Amino acid sequence: MSAAKSKNRSTRTLDVVHSGMVLLSDGKGHGKPARLILTKEVLTVQTAVSDDDAKSSGVVDTTDSSVRIVTVEKGKEGLGLSIKGGMSGGQAVPVVVSKVIPGLAAAQTGQLFVGDKILEVNGTTVNGLTHEEVVRLYLWGTDKLRSNAFELRTVDGRKSGIIHCEDAKALEQWVRHIEQHIEALNKKSIKMSNKYLHPSDHITYIGWVEERMPEGYFEDPKLKYEQRFLILKGSDLCVFETPPLNSEELDRCISLHKIYETVLRTALKPKDRRIHIFSIDSSQGTSHYFSVQSVQQLQHFESAYYNSVYKAVTSVQTRTFACSFEGRPAGFVLDFKQGFSLYDIPTKKYIWQYSFDELVSSSDDGKMRMEMIFRDPEKGRDAKETKEIECDQVLSIVYTLHAFYVTLMMGIDPEFLKASPLE
Known part of the structure; x- marks a missing residue:
């Protein structure tokens, strides 16, 4: 906000x-x-x-040399300081700065030194607080x-x-009003941006999330989350550190994925107290664990995500993957209308083809091999055929196949279409 x-x-x-x-x-x-x-x-x-x-309009109150106010702006690496002290076993131990890391935010103020006694953090007195409680006062995430x-x-x-x-009711009202107007402004921004973009590159979602970072990302182990800005644009899922302010910055995301090569998961076991969570897994082997502020924000993203998957798949229609079948070079084709087919490169012919509803099961080793079992009505009611291919893009095939099936289901599910109209 x-x-x-x-x-x-x-x-x-x-x-x-x-x-x-x-x-x-x-x-x-x-x-x-x-x-x-x-x-x-x-x-x-x-x-x-x-x-x-x-x-007190400045960073430091210079009229009192014994008590001063210092503003430390948190950087990516944190505040760059450590503290000791706090209430312990009924004994009040002064909270003091025990370390100031050179080059980071605290050191850059030039006003914080080892041995300084901390009186307040973000407007809250530290009197009577334990060490952990004091740390929570100055940590985001x-x-x-x-x-x-x-x-x-x-x-x-x-x-x-x-x-x-004043109370929980007032809090709920403020949060609801602010969230609603952020969403309204986001829609307005999307509409304005799309005037200058090709329809295939239209933006369908923008919004803030927080991403749980891996161990060791922050110097302070108590920090867990980093702010991220998500954009769904055409067939791309883009992750930014801050919102792009022009068309050039749209190309400067820190993570970029084709949305049909990702999977959205919402049925997750929470890693902490946050409950409005979801993850985005990609065919590149990466996984993003995100958190939002409310169930409404989660539902909004989920709806936008599946709308984007639908539009991307119906736009791309066909994907071909280089592979080998029975030792021969081939092209494995996923076609949104025709289903599965295999193109034999030496003979320049399609040697087998199945519809999506003829796939019984599939499995892969996550590396090179993928096995698919199909029903073969031409050979009998219960006849089945097993096809195995080798491909260095197995995960791309698996994720794309998932996206194709999701799109097929969305196109025929009236309840889904009613809840999430495909614009």
């Missing part, structure tokens, strides 16, 4: 979608009163201007939830603010 903070901003009443009083973390543990205003395109935080605000509060982050993910609501 992105937010704009304002000291004195006029807002047209007709544009206001939702507004109300909240508490904004102010460096004193409980927060200060603020007015949150959501319009059609902007979320504004209004706070009263005071002398203290004017004095963990699963500790604040009661009746939500976090606003800038688009680049470097700054955030904690908004405390």
